[in-house]
Structure formats: structure tokens, C-alpha cells
Amino acid sequence: MDSNNNGISRRELGKRVGAIAAASALAGIVIPTVHAAENSTIQVALIGCGGRGTGAASDALHAKGPTIKLVAMADVFKDRQDNSYAALSGNKEIAPRVDVPPERRFIGFDAYKKAMDCLKPGDVAIFATPLAFRWVHFGYAIEKGLNVFMEKPLSADGSSSRKLLKLGEEAQSKNLKVAVGLMSRHSRSLEELSKRIGDGAIGEIILMRGYRMHGPAATFRSTPKPANISELDYQIRRFHSFIWASGGCFNDFYIHHIDHLCWMKNAWPVKAQAVGGRHYKTADDGTPYVDQNFDSYGVEYTFADGTKLNFDGRCMDGAQEIYSSHLHGTKGCAISSPGGDCGSPSTIFKGLAETKENQVWQSTVQSNPYLNEWQDLIDAIVQDKPYSELKRGVEASLVCNMGRMAAHTGHEVTFDQVLNSDHVFAPDVDKMTESSPAPVLADANGMYPKPEPGKKKREY
Numbered sequence: 001m002d003s004n005n006n007g008i009s010r011r012e013l014g015k016r017v018g019a020i021a022a023a024s025a026l027a028g029i030v031i032p033t034v035h036a037a038e039n040s041t042i043q044v045a046l047i048g049c050g051g052r053g054t055g056a057a058s059d060a061l062h063a064k065g066p067t068i069k070l071v072a073m074a075d076v077f078k079d080r081q082d083n084s085y086a087a088l089s090g091n092k093e094i095a096p097r098v099d100v101p102p103e104r105r106f107i108g109f110d111a112y113k114k115a116m117d118c119l120k121p122g123d124v125a126i127f128a129t130p131l132a133f134r135w136v137h138f139g140y141a142i143e144k145g146l147n148v149f150m151e152k153p154l155s156a157d158g159s160s161s162r163k164l165l166k167l168g169e170e171a172q173s174k175n176l177k178v179a180v181g182l183m184s185r186h187s188r189s190l191e192e193l194s195k196r197i198g199d200g201a202i203g204e205i206i207l208m209r210g211y212r213m214h215g216p217a218a219t220f221r222s223t224p225k226p227a228n229i230s231e232l233d234y235q236i237r238r239f240h241s242f243i244w245a246s247g248g249c250f251n252d253f254y255i256h257h258i259d260h261l262c263w264m265k266n267a268w269p270v271k272a273q274a275v276g277g278r279h280y281k282t283a284d285d286g287t288p289y290v291d292q293n294f295d296s297y298g299v300e301y302t303f304a305d306g307t308k309l310n311f312d313g314r315c316m317d318g319a320q321e322i323y324s325s326h327l328h329g330t331k332g333c334a335i336s337s338p339g340g341d342c343g344s345p346s347t348i349f350k351g352l353a354e355t356k357e358n359q360v361w362q363s364t365v366q367s368n369p370y371l372n373e374w375q376d377l378i379d380a381i382v383q384d385k386p387y388s389e390l391k392r393g394v395e396a397s398l399v400c401n402m403g404r405m406a407a408h409t410g411h412e413v414t415f416d417q418v419l420n421s422d423h424v425f426a427p428d429v430d431k432m433t434e435s436s437p438a439p440v441l442a443d444a445n446g447m448y449p450k451p452e453p454g455k456k457k458r459e460y
């Protein structure tokens with residue numbers, strides 16, 4: 001669902017719209033200059049060569065300005081890297097800038113270091129592995145003086161969120177640029193909507209709604225591990241099924257709506273309560289689904305001023321598909337995304353009903369947020385502007401953790417609780433090797449520990 005082996009995700013092909021990033025400013029801080037644009041060439045290393053990583057590398061090579069070259073690739077699986085290299089080097093438009101001979105294609109859990117060792121300070125590392133490895137890879141990039149583009153989501157638990165926030169400060173003190181793949185923030189139509197809402201176009205926001213409901217996508221559900229693959233490999237290949245690796249389908253699929261609706265409100269919610277469950281526990285032939293996800297989630301987030309954000313997520317065949325986001329204010333309402341994670345056009349209406357007669361504004365700008373996010377990063381590097389989306393990316397991830405945890409425990413959860421939570425999902429992920437035990441183990445029936453709301457204090 002998210003991406004194909006040509007390196008261009010379906011989402012990327014589907015939605016070409018956008019707004020600009022709000023890069024956070026570092027007012028008044030004296031920072032050293034580290035930017036690779038001095039010799040007009042920026043080198044890029046891709047770490048995590050799956051669908052999105054391949055797409056992100058392609059987007060990087062499309063950015064305008066300095067010459068951008070892909071020079072190194074790292075993955076834990078050779079088949080994934082081979083597919084990615086074939087897609088990138090087989091794309092005539094970017095092939096001349098794909099310079100990754102076999103000796104700069106690295107495989108293994110330490111491959112990230114070897115790929116980043118091929119770069120010089122001021123170059124860019126792309127992180128597109130499952131989120132469990134973000135803080136590990138980010139720490140090494142900072143040591144090497146590298147700018148970073150890291151895919152969403154960033155963290156599944158409090159411990160890795162806190163580590164990332166600390167690293168984010170270190171990166172800023174070293175003047176490193178950090179982009180996070182929440183591409184809605186680079187949708188030009190959402191930027192225009194945000195400005196208009198800020199200017200009072202719908203009055204005070206009192207309610208927001210997000211829906212991502214479609215069939216089972218990516219590796220949302222898993223059947224018992226086959227004998228011919230190790231436990232760790234299975235969990236990494238099927239990362240959406242495992243909370244330690246991805247935050248589950250909740251973080252991975254739902255973060256975009258949650259993030260861009262919070263952007264419109266210009267705040268993060270302070271608490272969440274939620275319902276959720278797994279309706280379909282077996283395939284039609286009776287094979288059990290063994291992953292850690294619910295197939296339905298309904299979360300009510302509350303902001304400090306009492307505003308609500310309701311988010312419904314569902315992965316289920318045959319049920320109605322709804323994939324859109326909406327806002328309600330004291331003077332009117334708006335559709336932020338009519339389809340997809342950040343589709344266009346965005347529309348503002350007077351009154352309560354989203355009707356043609358009530359429509360007062362609709363965005364007209366068409367641009368691709370996946371290309372915009374790269375152009376904005378490259379411009380920041382070339383112009384040496386402070387640029388960090390890290391804190392915002394961690395906060396959006398924490399808000400996802402809050403909703404997921406509320407559904408999985410059956411209890412209200414606050415932002416402070418998720419930030420300070422001591423449940424570490426992937427201890428020692430920085431020391432992980434091929435022979436490490438997997439962070440969760442299956443029982444005799446192949447079932448992984450799953451949430452049981454009301455019964456367990458923790459998620460599993």
C-alpha cells in the first residue's frame with residue numbers, strides 16, 4: 001500500500017499537493033557552519049532501502065540547486081537493497097546521479113555506520129528503516145556531522161522519544177539540518193489552509209476529525225512465522241505488525257492526519273481516551289493472526305483548552321473506506337485533506353455543512369509535498385539556515401503513542417505519561433546483531449504478546 005519496488009510510493013504518485021515546512025528557528029545562538037554546498041555537491045547515503053527509502057532517495061536526487069549524488073546504501077537484507085539499487089539505477093532521469101558501486105553497498109546491522117562513513121560533514125543521511133533504529137542512526141549521524149532526512153514516525157515509547165529529543169538538541173547545537181518525513185507540513189495547500197485558519201476563517205477550532213479506514217495494508221497483520229526465517233528477521237520484515245519496531249499500524253498509518261490536524265490547531269493534545277479491538281482474529285482458513293495490532297481504533301484527544309480531535313482508524317476488508325480530515329470552528333468548517341494523508345484541495349465552508357453552497361475558499365495550488373520536503377531541506381543546507389523538524393516529529397510520534405496506548409490499555413493516557421513512560425520496547429536495539437533475540441517472542445501457538453484493554457497495565 002505504502003510503496004512499490006519502483007521506489008515511488010503509491011501515496012507519492014497519488015497525491016501531488018502541498019505547503020511549506022515550518023523549520024524551527026535558533027534565534028540568537030552562535031553555531032558553526034557545516035554545509036556541503038560549498039563545493040556544490042551534496043552526497044547522500046540511504047539507510048533502509050525499502051519502498052519509502054527508495055522513494056526518498058529518488059526525491060533527493062530531484063531537488064534543484066547543488067549536484068546531489070547517492071553514494072552509499074545500507075540495509076539488513078540484500079534482496080531489499082538489490083531491488084532498491086535496481087530501481088534507482090534503472091531510472092534514466094536520476095541514474096547519472098546514482099553512484100553506488102558494490103563496495104559502497106553495505107549489508108547488516110552495522111551497515112548504517114559504513115554507509116555514513118562514506119560521507120563528509122554536511123552531507124545527508126536518509127533514515128528509512130522501521131522507527132526502532134532512528135535514535136541509534138541519528139546518534140551516529142551527529143557524531144559524523146551529517147545532515148539528516150528521517151522518515152516518520154520517530155519513536156514508539158518514552159525512552160526513545162527522550163533520547164531523540166536530547167539528540168535533536170545536540171544536532172541543533174552543531175548546526176545540523178534535520179528533516180522529518182511528515183510531508184503534510186510541506187503541502188502548499190495545507191500551508192494556505194493553516195494561514196487562513198490562523199486568520200480566523202472558521203473562528204475558534206472546537207473539533208477536528210481524522211479518518212483512515214481501508215483494507216489491511218502493508219504488514220498490518222501477520223500469520224505465524226514460517227520455519228525458514230529467524231524471529232528477528234521476521235519481525236523486521238513485518239514491522240507494522242510489531243509495536244517495538246513501528247509503533248504498530250497506529251503510529252505508522254495514522255500519524256499524518258494526527259500531525260496535520262494538530263498543526264491546524266497549533267497545539268498538541270494533552271490527553272487521550274480510546275476504544276479499539278480486533279474483530280478478525282483468523283484468516284478465512286482459520287490460520288490465526290498473531291501480530292500486536294487492533295483492526296479498529298477510535299481515539300478522542302483533548303487539548304488544554306478543551307478542543308477535541310477524534311481519530312478513527314480501521315484496517316478491514318469490505319467495510320466502508322474513509323480517508324479524510326476535517327475541522328469545525330465557531331464560524332465555519334473545513335476539509336483539510338479530502339482523500340489520503342494530505343490530499344488536495346483543502347476547502348473552507350461557512351456554517352456547519354460541507355456543501356458547495358457553503359464553500360467560501362478552495363486551494364488551487366498543485367505541488368508534490370514529497371519533493372517539497374526535500375527542496376526545503378536542500379535550500380536550508382545551501383543557505384545555511386537553521387532547520388530542524390526533529391522536536392515536532394517526536395511530539396507527533398508521542399501523540400500517536402498516547403492514542404495507541406489509551407486504546408491498548410483501556411485507560412486515559414496523558415502526554416506527560418507517554419513522554420515519561422518507562423516501558424522500553426526494544427532494549428539494546430543499538431547493540432542488535434543478526435543473532436540477537438527478537439524484542440518480543442511468540443508463545444507455543446506462534447502468538448505474540450497482545451494488548452488486552454482493562455486487564456494489563458502496560459500495552460503488552
Ligand SMILES: NC(=O)c1ccc[n+]([C@@H]2O[C@H](COP(=O)([O-])OP(=O)(O)OC[C@H]3O[C@@H](n4cnc5c(N)ncnc54)[C@H](O)[C@@H]3O)[C@@H](O)[C@H]2O)c1
Nearest residue numbers: 002048049050051052053075076077080128129151152181
Ligand atoms: N512519509 C510517508 O508517506 C511514508 C510512506 C511509507 C513509509 N514511510 C516510513 O518509512 C519507513 C520505512 O517504511 P517502508 O514502507 O519503506 O518499509 P520497507 O520494509 O519497504 O523498508 C524498510 C527497509 O529498512 C530495512 N531495514 C530494517 N532495519 C534496518 C536496519 N537496522 N538497518 C538498515 N536497514 C534496515 C529493511 O530491510 C527494508 O529494506 C517507516 O518508518 C514508514 O513509516 C513513510
